[in-house]
Every structure is written in C-alpha cells, then in structure tokens.
Amino acid sequence: MPSNVAQSEVVPSENRKTQRAIDLRSDTVTQPTQEMRRAMAEAEVADDVYGEDPTMNHLQERAARIFQKEAAIFVPTGTMGNQVAIRVHTQHGQEIICEERAHFINLESATVAAFSGCQPRTIYGADGVITWEQIKKKIAPPAYYRAQTGLISLENTGSLAGGTIFPQEIADEICDGAHEAGLPVHLDGARIFNAATAMGKTVAEIARKFDSVMFCLSKGLCAPVGSMLVGSRAFIDKARRVRKAMGGGMRQSGVLAAAGLIAIEKMPARLQEDHDNARLLAEGLAEIKGIKIDARKVRTNILVFSIVGTGMDTAEFSRSLAEKNVLAAGIDQEQMRFVTHNDVGREDCLKTLEAVRGICSR
Numbered sequence: 039m040p041s042n043v044a045q046s047e048v049v050p051s052e053n054r055k056t057q058r059a060i061d062l063r064s065d066t067v068t069q070p071t072q073e074m075r076r077a078m079a080e081a082e083v084a085d086d087v088y089g090e091d092p093t094m095n096h097l098q099e100r101a102a103r104i105f106q107k108e109a110a111i112f113v114p115t116g117t118m119g120n121q122v123a124i125r126v127h128t129q130h131g132q133e134i135i136c137e138e139r140a141h142f143i144n145l146e147s148a149t150v151a152a153f154s155g156c157q158p159r160t161i162y163g164a165d166g167v168i169t170w171e172q173i174k175k176k177i178a179p180p181a182y183y184r185a186q187t188g189l190i191s192l193e194n195t196g197s198l199a200g201g202t203i204f205p206q207e208i209a210d211e212i213c214d215g216a217h218e219a220g221l222p223v224h225l226d227g228a229r230i231f232n233a234a235t236a237m238g239k240t241v242a243e244i245a246r247k248f249d250s251v252m253f254c255l256s257k258g259l260c261a262p263v264g265s266m267l268v269g270s271r272a273f274i275d276k277a278r279r280v281r282k283a284m285g286g287g288m289r290q291s292g293v294l295a296a297a298g299l300i301a302i303e304k305m306p307a308r309l310q311e312d313h314d315n316a317r318l319l320a321e322g323l324a325e326i327k328g329i330k331i332d333a334r335k336v337r338t339n340i341l342v343f344s345i346v347g348t349g350m351d352t353a354e355f356s357r358s359l360a361e362k363n364v365l366a367a368g369i370d371q372e373q374m375r376f377v378t379h380n381d382v383g384r385e386d387c388l389k390t391l392e393a394v395r396g397i398c399s400r
C-alpha cells in the first residue's frame with residue numbers, strides 16, 4: 039500500500055536549475071500568488087495564543103461563515119487538523135471506521151494510535167466510497183472485550199483513490215445513520231473545494247451533516263501554509279486545547295491567515311481549470327500503450343493510473359519522467375499519481391503526455 043507520493047527523491051537538481059520542472063507530484067507544491075505575498079507582508083498581526091490576531095480571527099470567522107458552521111480554527115497542516123479532530127471526537131481504546139485508503143491512517147505516521155490511542159477499522163470501497171450498509175456492520179457490538187466505535191471518518195475528494203468524489207446522498211445517509219447510533223462523523227476535506235467545484239455544490243452543502251470538517255488552504259488553493267477545522271463552537275473550543283497540546287498554538291500567525299483569506303475567497307474559482315487539465319492528461323494517457331486509466335472517472339485534479347503494462351515499476355517510471363523534467367511519484371509499485379494545480383498549465387500537460395509517450399515507446 040501507499041506510498042512514496044510524499045517523497046521528493048526524484049527531483050533532479052541540475053534540471054531544476056536550468057529549466058522549470060513540470061511538477062505533478064502534488065498540489066502542495068503550489069507557489070503563493072503575488073497577491074498573497076503582498077497581503078502577507080502587510081497583514082496586521084498580534085499574538086494568536088491570546089486570541090488577539092485580527093487577521094487570524096477574520097480568517098476563522100470567514101471560514102465558519104463559508105462552511106455555515108459555528109466556528110473554525112486554523113492549524114498548520116492537514117495532518118494536525120485531522121488528528122486534532124480525532125483526538126476531540128474519540129477516547130483511547132476506541133476504533134475509527136474509515137475506507138482503507140484514508141489519508142489519516144496511511145500517511146499521517148500512525149498518529150491516530152500514538153496520540154489518540156485508537157485503531158482504524160477499515161472497509162474497502164470502490165473509488166474510496168463506503169456506504170452506510172457497509173459501515174453499520176462494522177460498528178462494534180457492546181461486548182466488553184470489543185474496542186468500541188468512536189468515530190466514522192470520510193474523505194472528499196479521496197486522495198489515494200484518485201481524487202474521487204464522495205456522493206452527497208451516500209455521505210448524508212452515513213451521517214444520519216451514525217448520528218442515530220450516537221457516533222460523530224469527521225470529513226477529511228483536504229480538497230473539499232475541488233469536490234465542490236466538481237459536484238456543483240457549495241462547501242457548506244457538502245459539510246452540512248458532518249460534525250467536523252478539515253480542509254487545506256495549502257493545496258490547490260495555493261496558500262503557503264495552513265489548514266482549517268470547522269464545527270460547532272464546543273468542538274472548536276476543545277480543538278483549541280488539543281492544538282496547543284500538539285504544539286500548534288502559534289503567535290503572529292496573521293501573516294499566514296492573510297494568504298489563507300485569499301485562498302478561500304479567490305482561489306476556488308479557478309479550480310475547474312485544474313480539473314480540465316487533469317482530464318486532458320487522463321484522456322492522453324488512456325491512449326498510451328501500457329498505461330491503464332479510465333479517463334471518465336477523472337473529475338478533479340488527481341489522477342491515479344496503472345503502469346503495469348509498461349514493464350516499469352513506479353520508481354523507474356518516475357526517474358525516466360524526471361529526466362524529461364516532469365516530476366511525479368507512485369502511490370505503490372504499480373500506480374502513478376499526477377496532480378494538477380495553479381503552477382501547471384495546459385501546455386505543461388501536453389508536454390507531459392509527450393514525455394510519457396517517449397518513455398513508453400522505448
């Protein structure tokens with residue numbers, strides 16, 4: 039299972055110096071826009087541990103308003119956002135039900151065990167989508183020797199599943215069922231603005247029934263740092279304590295919030311462009327011998343495709359691409375991931391396809 043997507047060992051430093059690389063490793067590599075840089079330089083700031091940073095307070099109010107939740111809190115990373123939420127929702131010794139490719143169990147250094155003392159109870163769902171029918175069978179019976187279920191966590195878009203959309207009616211049914219069973223539901227919405235764009239919904243509509251949502255400012259929305267948690271006032275008050283305990287209480291963090299404000303107010307409007315570029319890549323890849331991808335399934339900015347038919351593994355494939363100045367990584371030995379974003383244009387995608395054709399025809 040996953041993954042080397044978080045690694046950057048394929049970057050050929052000489053290439054980087056001479057020519058801008060086409061970086062499809064992740065949308066986390068995006069540069070802050072000029073407007074963000076200006077806003078950061080000019081941000082009014084104060085100590086946020088005292089709750090006095092006006093720019094940070096403004097960002098948190100705007101995020102709560104946009105998601106139609108009572109409150110919001112800024113966290114330095116998506117990982118911290120997920121793990122703070124999990125710590126607030128659960129008790130040590132409990133289980134969390136999720137899809138087996140969930141980011142928080144695969145790429146967050148077992149924090150769920152180390153920090154919250156919980157274990158995952160996973161379910162496989164095609165495209166990362168699991169149903170209430172599947173989940174309800176996994177809720178632990180009250181036997182004294184069984185770890186009790188403490189939380190259900192979903193992901194939209196599903197990162198390792200290939201940027202997939204979690205259908206709203208299925209998510210709503212899960213939230214309703216969970217609430218009836220007395221269980222909270224968290225959404226890892228690292229890329230919820232991509233989901234909203236592809237679904238033609240607002241983020242508030244997607245978030246409505248969830249008890250907490252984490253979303254990232256620092257991915258497709260281009261902020262340099264930061265994620266947010268939204269939820270009820272009581273939940274956010276507890277999250278603030280846990281964030282501090284994890285070392286995430288920051289001081290003049292308004293410089294980060296200034297970029298975050300532009301990320302949530304302005305950047306969602308351009309995400310369709312990334313989705314169109316991802317589709318362009320997928321359609322081109324589908325025609326290359328040795329590569330397998332269902333281009334119709336690519337609806338957001340992430341594509342995962344099999345390279346088994348090329349005779350290469352993903353390490354070799356990535357190295358060959360890097361020689362052609364295209365950076366990407368595998369999620370396992372057989373599947374590559376490409377992520378489109380603000381710093382990759384249509385022209386770059388066409389060049390990428392040319393590079394892939396070149397290495398596959400060798």
Ligand code: TLP
Nearest residue numbers: 043044064115116117141145197226228
């Ligand atoms: N994902 C990163 C890497 O960790 C793989 C990426 O490049 O996609 N939830 C989801 C669904 C994510 O994709 C990520 C980051 C996170 C949480 C964690 O965010 P950060 O990296 O800010 O801790």
